[in-house]
Amino acid sequence: MPLPLAEPLTDTLRDFGKPRINRGPSPALAIATPWLLVMLGSLTPTWPIIASAPLVPPLGFLLLVAWQQLRPGLFPVWAGLPLGLFDDLYSGQPFGSAVLLWSVAMIGLDVLEVRFPWRGVTLNWLAASGIFTLYLVLAAQLADLSGGNSSLVRLIPQIVLSILAYPLAAVLVGGADRFRLVPIRKL
Amino acid sequence: MVAPGKRRPGHSRRAQYNTFYNYLLAVGGLGIGVLLLVVSLGDTAAFAGARATANGAVAPVGQAAAGVRSEGQTWLGTIGAFFTRGSRVAKLENEVAEARVRLAEQAALKDENNRLKTMLGLIESDGKPVAVARLIGSTSSSTRRFATISAGSRQGVRAGMAVRSPRGLVGRVLEVGDTTSRVLLITDSESNVPVRRASDGLQAYATGLGDGTVRIRLAATGTNPLRPGDAIVTSGSGGLYRPNEAVAVVVSLLPDGAVARPLSDPGMTEFVTVEPVYDEVSATAAQTTSVKP
Numbered sequence: 001m002p003l004p005l006a007e008p009l010t011d012t013l014r015d016f017g018k019p020r021i022n023r024g025p026s027p028a029l030a031i032a033t034p035w036l037l038v039m040l041g042s043l044t045p046t047w048p049i050i051a052s053a054p055l056v057p058p059l060g061f062l063l064l065v066a067w068q069q070l071r072p073g074l075f076p077v078w079a080g081l082p083l084g085l086f087d088d089l090y091s092g093q094p095f096g097s098a099v100l101l102w103s104v105a106m107i108g109l110d111v112l113e114v115r116f117p118w119r120g121v122t123l124n125w126l127a128a129s130g131i132f133t134l135y136l137v138l139a140a141q142l143a144d145l146s147g148g149n150s151s152l153v154r155l156i157p158q159i160v161l162s163i164l165a166y167p168l169a170a171v172l173v174g175g176a177d178r179f180r181l182v183p184i185r186k187l
Numbered sequence: 188m189v190a191p192g193k194r195r196p197g198h199s200r201r202a203q204y205n206t207f208y209n210y211l212l213a214v215g216g217l218g219i220g221v222l223l224l225v226v227s228l229g230d231t232a233a234f235a236g237a238r239a240t241a242n243g244a245v246a247p248v249g250q251a252a253a254g255v256r257s258e259g260q261t262w263l264g265t266i267g268a269f270f271t272r273g274s275r276v277a278k279l280e281n282e283v284a285e286a287r288v289r290l291a292e293q294a295a296l297k298d299e300n301n302r303l304k305t306m307l308g309l310i311e312s313d314g315k316p317v318a319v320a321r322l323i324g325s326t327s328s329s330t331r332r333f334a335t336i337s338a339g340s341r342q343g344v345r346a347g348m349a350v351r352s353p354r355g356l357v358g359r360v361l362e363v364g365d366t367t368s369r370v371l372l373i374t375d376s377e378s379n380v381p382v383r384r385a386s387d388g389l390q391a392y393a394t395g396l397g398d399g400t401v402r403i404r405l406a407a408t409g410t411n412p413l414r415p416g417d418a419i420v421t422s423g424s425g426g427l428y429r430p431n432e433a434v435a436v437v438v439s440l441l442p443d444g445a446v447a448r449p450l451s452d453p454g455m456t457e458f459v460t461v462e463p464v465y466d467e468v469s470a471t472a473a474q475t476t477s478v479k480p
Contacts, residue, residue, distance in 0.1 A: 045335070046245045046324045054397070056327035077209050081216030088223075088234075089241035092326025092333040095234040096223025103216040110213075140330045145228055146377075154398045158328070 016184070023183035033180040034074055035083070037173070038063045042087040054155070057162035058135070059169070060087050064102065065131055066166065066173040068109045069124045080106040093139055094146040101135055101142075125166060132162040232362065239364025242324075242335050246367050250323055250337055289385055289418060293431060300430075316460035318342040322357075323367070330397055332375035334358065338461060339366045347427060349462045355433035355450035356380065356421060357459055368461075373434065373449055374399055382434050383422040384413070390422060391444065393434055399452075401435050403445045413437055413445045426466030 042060030064083060067074060080102030087098040112127055119127075136155050196202035227233045320338035338344050340363050350357045350370050358372040371378050374395040382393045382403065390406035403419060405411065417437040423430030435447035 043245060043248075044328060045326050046248050047327070054326075054328055054330050058328040076212075078212035078216050080213070081219060084216070084220065089238055090245075090324075090326075092329040092331045094224060095227035095238075096220050096225075098220075099223055100217060100220025103213060103220055107213055107217070142224065143330045145224075146331070154396075155330070 017182035020183050022187055024185050024187050025181040025183055026185045029182070029184070030180050033176055034067050034071075035079075037176050038067065038083050039086050042083070042090055045090045045092065054158050055161060057132075057158065057165045058087075058091070058139075059165075061098075061102065061105070061135060062128075062132070062162060062166060062169040063173060065105065065109065065128050066169045068106065068113075069119070069128065070170060070173050071177060072109075072113045075106070077106050077110055078103070080104070093143055097139055097142040101138055105131060105135065124170075125163075128166045129163045132166070133159050136162065235362040235369075236364075238369065239339070239362055239367065242367045242369065243339070243364050246323060246335075246337055250321055285418070292385065296431065316462050317348060318344055318461045320344075320368075320459055320461060322456055322459055325372070331377070332372040332395060332397060333361070334370045334372055336360075336368050336370055336459060336461070337366065339364045339368050341365055342461075344368050344461050345464070347464050349428050349432075349465070350459050351432060351462060352451040352456040352459050354452075354456070355435075356428065357451050357456065359427060360461065373401060380428060380434060381422045381424040382419045385418040385420045385431075388422075389413075390424075391419070393419060393447065396446070399449075400438070401447050401449060402441070403435070403437065403447050405444050408443055411440060411443065411445075413440060415439060415445075417445075419447055423465060427464060429462065429465045 038060050040060075041063040044056055044059045047056075060083070064075070064079070081099055084099035084102035087102070088095050091098060108131070116123060136159050137152060140152065140155055196206055223234075318338040320336040320342070323335050323337050325334040326332065334357070336344075336350065344360055344363050346360050346363055348360045350359060356373055358370045358375075358378065360368050361371045362369040372395065373380055373393060374397065376395050376397045378393075378395045380393040380401075381390075383390050389412060392404045392406065393401040394404060396402050403413065405413070415437050418433065419435045419437065421428040421430055421432045421434055433450045435449045437445045437447045439446045
């Protein structure tokens with residue numbers, strides 16, 4: 001019995017993005033993809049993981065940093081405000097914590113971009129690691145302001161996971177960046 | 188990679204202003220963040236409505252995900268159980284023996300309780316669950332521990348109601364939307380559950396540690412009679428939680444109490460029941476010390 005996967009694709013699906021002559025990327029796709037991907041990352045609390053400890057990396061933030069490092073200038077500097085607002089709706093942090101921290105991160109990444117215009121993987125990863133550590137520690141402090149009481153030792157697994165997950169987020173962003181610019185619009 | 192020099196867009200005044208306003212807006216976003224934080228830290232329920240709407244909007248996704256979660260865990264659990272069955276059978280036998288003792292104790296307690304209640308003429312809610320709901324999400328990357336359940340005010344859920352799984356207490360309802368509610372898990376560091384030791388009624392508080400365990404703080408300090416393996420149940424003081432609901436088992440001792448592991452791991456739970464507030468009068472008094480989300 002043939003596997004369902006082995007069935008030939010329909011012509012439209014197989015030729016998706018293939019004809020390049022007289023085609024350009026769709027502006028809607030090009031603009032919306034980065035925003036939607038980060039927002040999708042912010043929806044981790046609806047994933048099928050019910051965690052009794054903070055372990056899952058803040059995926060929305062990881063993706064935002066990855067976009068900003070891979071395609072600097074794609075997001076406006078103020079993108080931390082709307083994206084942070086969306087993240088705050090789901091994250092469980094006190095409302096406004098992501099708005100503040102994401103805005104600071106966007107400004108910081110902009111400074112980094114001006115200071116080191118030519119960056120390699122190592123510098124990107126190193127910078128991202130520092131940003132995630134700071135972000136998670138500060139987010140925990142803000143959560144403590146709202147009445148929580150967490151020791152920083154408990155954050156270490158999450159920080160390590162976030163740093164290790166960053167290259168994966170960068171790969172995901174790279175794929176999304178290619179998808180974003182698929183030439184599907186007839187010129 | 189190198190971006191085009193966005194900071195110096197050339198001689199175009201319009202482009203220069205655009206860059207300037209972008210940075211102005213970015214700093215403004217920072218200020219708005221601080222403002223929102225101040226508001227939300229000051230007023231506990233400030234953004235409850237927005238959060239409830241947002242959670243309601245993605246609830247269908249969470250519903251599907253909850254099904255996947257329970258299926259995935261059964262599947263993985265089956266494989267895992269194959270390798271660990273010997274030790275698990277031994278452990279289960281121990282637990283059954285322990286449970287028998289507890290059952291006998293509970294029967295005696297229930298009997299005594301009924302007598303005392305008739306003596307005092309107390310009227311309580313009948314304990315029928317208000318709603319049965321799915322656990323559709325949790326704040327898996329924040330240090331605060333909240334979960335979302337798939338029942339809201341339409342199902343009759345109100346803030347303050349206890350949420351439990353078949354294994355024991357999960358938490359209590361904090362914010363209620365139309366079809367979803369937000370639950371403060373007992374492992375949150377802001378959650379404080381009045382508990383007692385099942386065997387002798389030793390009074391204590393169970394405070395979450397934020398890492399999946401709870402800390403048992405004894406009401407009377409001095410000696411620490413707790414031992415690993417002690418079963419901790421709710422005491423019912425304060426009126427929020429029904430007494431004698433299983434909460435946790437002590438795993439390690441601290442100078443002034445113990446660290447205990449909750450019996451109901453929310454990650455292994457798909458369905459939870461929402462129970463009415465046990466004793467309305469004392470619960471309203473206790474609500475004055477409300478929890479900040």
